[in-house]
Amino acid sequence: MEQPLNLMTPEVRANPYPLYAELRRGPPRQVEPGGMWAISRYDDVVTVLKDPRRFSSAGLGRSFLPPWLERNPTADSLVMKDPPEHTRLRAMLSRTFGPAALNRLEPSIRAIAEELAESLVRRQEVDFVADFALPLPSRVLNLFYGLEPSLALRLKSWADDLVSIPASQPSPQRMAEVRHSLAEMERCFTALIEERRATPGADLVSDLLRVEGITQEEVLSFLFGLVPAGVETTVYLLANTMVVLSEHPRELERVRVNPALIPRLIEEVLRYEPPGQSSLRLTTEDVELSGVKIPRGSLVVALMGAALRDERQFPEADRFSLDREGSSNLAFGHGPHFCLGAMLARMEARIGLEALFSRLQGFSLAPGQLRWSQSIIARGPLALPLRVEPARR
Numbered sequence: 001m002e003q004p005l006n007l008m009t010p011e012v013r014a015n016p017y018p019l020y021a022e023l024r025r026g027p028p029r030q031v032e033p034g035g036m037w038a039i040s041r042y043d044d045v046v047t048v049l050k051d052p053r054r055f056s057s058a059g060l061g062r063s064f065l066p067p068w069l070e071r072n073p074t075a076d077s078l079v080m081k082d083p084p085e086h087t088r089l090r091a092m093l094s095r096t097f098g099p100a101a102l103n104r105l106e107p108s109i110r111a112i113a114e115e116l117a118e119s120l121v122r123r124q125e126v127d128f129v130a131d132f133a134l135p136l137p138s139r140v141l142n143l144f145y146g147l148e149p150s151l152a153l154r155l156k157s158w159a160d161d162l163v164s165i166p167a168s169q170p171s172p173q174r175m176a177e178v179r180h181s182l183a184e185m186e187r188c189f190t191a192l193i194e195e196r197r198a199t200p201g202a203d204l205v206s207d208l209l210r211v212e213g214i215t216q217e218e219v220l221s222f223l224f225g226l227v228p229a230g231v232e233t234t235v236y237l238l239a240n241t242m243v244v245l246s247e248h249p250r251e252l253e254r255v256r257v258n259p260a261l262i263p264r265l266i267e268e269v270l271r272y273e274p275p276g277q278s279s280l281r282l283t284t285e286d287v288e289l290s291g292v293k294i295p296r297g298s299l300v301v302a303l304m305g306a307a308l309r310d311e312r313q314f315p316e317a318d319r320f321s322l323d324r325e326g327s328s329n330l331a332f333g334h335g336p337h338f339c340l341g342a343m344l345a346r347m348e349a350r351i352g353l354e355a356l357f358s359r360l361q362g363f364s365l366a367p368g369q370l371r372w373s374q375s376i377i378a379r380g381p382l383a384l385p386l387r388v389e390p391a392r393r
């Protein structure tokens with residue numbers, strides 16, 4: 001009898017890659033927590049993600065609406081739906097994420113990135129997460145929404161409260177906090193929708209309200225869904241980049257002197273240390289995958305973090321290299337739920353790192369163990385103490 005492997009031990013969260021390698025050696029198997037089926041090989045992960053008929057996302061939303069919550073629009077957001085409803089909604093929503101919206105945002109993203117980078121190099125001893133990686137995507141998403149600037153950092157605590165809902169058996173105090181966050185989000189987003197309905201402008205909510213046939217509840221669920229989708233992953237992309245570069249000083253020097261390498265750096269970090277490690281699905285029928293039968297109604301975890309280190313797809317997969325060709329699209333999922341924000345996330349990371357590297361001579365990580373996020377979905381350090389050396393001008 002095989003020993004159950006556990007995806008959630010602190011050692012595995014600190015470094016999941018040895019366990020992923022062990023998983024890839026065999027076909028899909030059940031793991032802890034909860035006996036979910038781990039899918040680790042590149043081809044199998046792609047098979048799962050491109051087949052919403054057998055590997056469904058609908059039903060995952062239920063875990064966001066436990067009995068102690070009366071209402072949570074996140075449970076009904078795009079990522080929790082299957083075709084044909086998903087197809088209809090996604091076609092309506094994706095228009096608001098096109099190049100026009102991104103071009104509109106680009107100058108503001110650059111201004112935010114430069115302000116944050118300037119302050120970082122002036123202070124020298126920093127927590128890269130709190131001082132750069134978190135404020136950049138929070139302020140960008142806030143701008144995208146068109147919310148009050150003062151709410152930018154609230155977005156992260158909203159996201160934390162939302163993602164804590166499925167896992168927790170919360171204390172009464174915690175339940176009250178989460179209910180408070182949900183009510184606050186709903187108040188803010190509803191007020192925003194009413195405002196934009198009265199005075200439309202060039203912003204996400206006005207664009208959404210212009211979409212023919214969209215309902216108020218669909219707009220609201222989408223705005224809720226973007227909070228966890230749009231902040232944490234981008235925070236970890238930026239933070240993981242700095243962790244990986246601290247371990248690869250030669251590559252840091254290459255991108256610092258040649259910023260044209262930044263897009264390549266981002267692609268290789270997305271592959272080597274992906275901020276989005278996995279996606280969950282539920283099987284709708286008995287399914288055979290790599291010769292193993294997974295019963296109907298099983299929870300499946302498609303491990304992009306493992307697939308992106310699969311030797312069958314990426315030669316010398318455990319080696320970080322700026323000379324690797326191609327993009328790491330699987331880091332943003334695959335198939336119908338492929339990340340709507342992939343272009344935005346890549347743009348934020350590129351602009352953020354350009355602003356930073358043009359002001360840096362180098363940096364070093366403070367000694368000590370990093371604390372990593374305790375999630376099988378999103379991976380990154382919770383804090384990243386750095387000593388920054390400003391560029392000699």
Ligand code: HEM
Pocket residue numbers: 049057078079080090141225226229230231233234237274275276278279280331332333334336337338339340341342344345
């Ligand atoms: C590095 C940053 C990011 C990563 C690694 C990432 C990763 C992902 C992944 C893996 C999925 C697929 C989930 C699934 O298959 O169940 C996804 C979906 C999604 N992402 Fe992202 N994401 C990032 C940034 C963003 C940003 C900045 C936004 C928007 C502001 C965003 C919005 C979305 C939305 C709306 C979906 C759902 C798409 C659908 O269900 O059709 N993401 N993302």
